[in-house]
Amino acid sequence: MTDLSALFDPFPVLTTERLILRQMTMADVPAIQVLISDPRVMRYMGKDPTDDIQASVEKVERNQRNFKALTEIRWALTLKADSDSLFLGDVSLHHINTYDSHAELGYALGHDHWGKGLMNEAIQAVLGFGFGPLGMHRIEANIDIENARSKAVLERNGFQYDGSLRERFRVVNGYADEHYFSILQREWQARQSASG
């Protein structure tokens, strides 16, 4: 099993062509508040939009707790070109299970930044970390199937549909089926080899 404590300290900053994926901090709270108060972003996230600043503070605190417990890494997406390193959104590997070697992928991006391929770029880096140093066998994501953008980003990254669990996910007006997608380490490796 992978020794996570060495991988988590220092925080594993990732870089891509356009992005730096860094640790989330309390300085990100105002930008997180913009993200989680936007109904377009929160529509399929299972939480109502809120502009209560405490919810953003708790998001950072929860992440810090889970990071310390070695069960979650949540990266803030920032543009390399932005010297202020402003938080645009986040991507996570959470519910990290080193016995069965699987983790769950989560992500959300500010609406102004949709349609530029930024989350796609971030997810490629996170999969590289998850299947590389973190040694995961399987990375999964579960979505509301109506969330077409989320489904598209998963499929672009080679995730396959596993199946669904009925009404497991709270949405604004009730419950929705949770649809599971996953990619296995060997599938990710094959895609890496194919892309040269």
Ligand SMILES: CC(C)(COP(=O)(O)OP(=O)(O)OC[C@H]1O[C@@H](n2cnc3c(N)ncnc32)[C@H](O)[C@@H]1OP(=O)(O)O)[C@@H](O)C(=O)NCCC(=O)NCCS
């Ligand atoms: C899910 C979410 C992150 C997807 O964002 P996105 O910007 O659509 O995703 P990508 O980064 O893959 O970008 C793909 C888009 O960028 C375009 N694009 C532009 N330049 C690109 C590039 N260099 N590379 C790839 N795509 C590029 C693609 O054509 C595509 O646009 P289209 O869908 O309009 O055709 C975003 O919709 C979101 O944050 N939603 C709210 C939170 C949420 O639902 N999270 C998931 C919960 S399970």
